[in-house]
Amino acid sequence: MSRQTNKLTATAVKSAKPTDKPVKMADGGGLYLEVRASGGKYWRMKYRFAGKEKLLAIGTYPEISLADARKAREKAKERLSEGVDPSMAKQLERKLGQQVAANTFQLVAQEWLERVHQHDVVPDHYQRNRRRLERDAFPVLGKRPLSEISAAELLACLRRIEDRGHVETAHRVKALCGQVFRYGISTGRAERDPTPDLRGALRPHRSQHFAALTEPSAVAELLRAIDGYGGQPVTIAALQIAPMVFTRPGELRQARWSDIDLDNALWSFTASKTDQPLLVPLPSQAVAILRDLYGLTGRSEYVFPGARSHKRPMSNVAIKAALDRMGFKGQMTAHGFRAMARTILAERLGYPPEYIEQQLAHAVRDSNGRAYNRTQFLEQRREMLQRWADYLDELRQAHPSSSQSSAQ
Structure with missing residues (x-):
């Protein structure tokens, strides 16, 4: 004769009152409700596994209803018939659930x-x-x-x-x-x-080309506009140095005084795109600007600190905003100084591509496929940047009508 199950009713479970000692209200099949003296009600199931009596904790009432507790009992019986310990299975499920939650x-x-x-x-x-x-x-x-x-x-x-x-x-x-x-x-x-x-599932992105001035006459006009710009001294200094060294805009505005050796005219930092160290030789004109600027920002970590706080670098839109105010919106960007230098150094001044690419901090490799180190072409680049700064001075000083001829 099989043992009776489902002895309890929902009303009996709900109305069960605590006493001085824990009370067990059996539902059959090993399932019972334990009512503790504190008033807490706990669903438990007794079962035997591998010859030993064990106890499965199902949960508390009313979070787990009578119907839910019975479903848990039937699930535990299924596991026992499969040779699985229900308590161990529950522990593994809980652990797996925690792992999944931690692996989102x-x-x-x-x-x-x-x-x-x-x-x-x-x-x-x-x-x-x-x-x-x-x-x-x-x-x-x-x-x-x-x-x-x-x-x-x-x-x-x-x-x-x-x-x-x-x-x-x-x-x-x-x-x-x-x-x-x-x-x-x-x-x-x-x-x-x-x-x-x-691969191929998204629409192709067409690369944006940054606006840049590459004709010497237009560059001369830009340089004279920078000299006459009435903005913040820090912004003006950044605008003056940007065309000379043509680093990436973020690298320039985040330049740190600790990375700059004015006595040896060198700026050392890690290039943002290649994550490789780079040495930038500074032309004499850039050194002069930086020496003047040191009196203003030398106590800051940054060479070009922000207008609101010297603890942060200047805004990433400061140079572009200045160029826009000077009338070069759509013609020139902060990144455009790189294209400007690359074009004119190659086409007008005849410098080898490897010198220019190294200065641009591109991933340049030699004939054997090895990446150039940070000191590669250092002296050649030093001469190139000094000639480039002198060339910019020549453009700046030339009469507007003769800029094109002097460039040639």
Whole structure:
């Protein structure tokens, strides 16, 4: 004769009152409700496994109803029939659930950002990439276990960005997601990176070309406008030095006094794109400007500190805003000084491409495929930058009508 089950009723469970000692109200099949003196009600199930009596904690009432407790009892019986210990299975499920919660896309991405990415790139680049993930990836993929995200799911996330017309951002977020997946693989939280499966799935991004002046007569006009600009002294100094050294705008505005040796006319820093150290020889005109500027900003960490705080570098829009105010909107950008120098140094002054590319901090390699080191062509670049600064002076001083002829 089988033992009776489902002895309890929902009303009996609800109305059960505590006494001085714990009371066990059996429902059958090993399931019972324990009512403690404190008033707490706990669902438990007694069972035997491998010859030993064991106890399965199901949960508390009313969070777990009578019906839910009975479902848990039947599930435990199924596991026992399969030779599985229900208590051990529950512990493993809880542990797996904790692992899954710790391995969501957002948590793994945040770990990658903090432990890896912020040490690989300049602060502004790190902040931009963090915002991209927070704005475009976390709301869609953030709570999903990294290992369960498919290529189709990732594509749906990227298509939302693409549909806003931000094709370049979609490609950038895809690249960031790929880095998160690869970090997840290396740390045992994912098996593969789905981003290669999306090759060709997004609309191609057409690279933006930064506006730049490359005709000597136009460059002369720009240089004279800079000399006559009535802005902040720090901004004026940055505008004067930018065409001479033509580093990336972020590298210039984040220049630190500790990296500059005025006595030896050298500026040493890590190039933002290649993450390689670079030595920039400073022409005498740049050294003179920096010596004057030192009296104004020398106590700051930054050569070109912000207008509101000397603890931060100047704004990333300061130079472009000044160029716009001088009437060069759409004709010249902060990045445009690089294209200007590259074009004129090669076409007008005849300098070898490898000197110019090294100064631009591009990934230049020799005939054997080896990357040039930071001192490569140092003396040649020193002569080149001094000649370039002298050439800019010649353009600046030439009469507007004769700028073109003097350049030739």
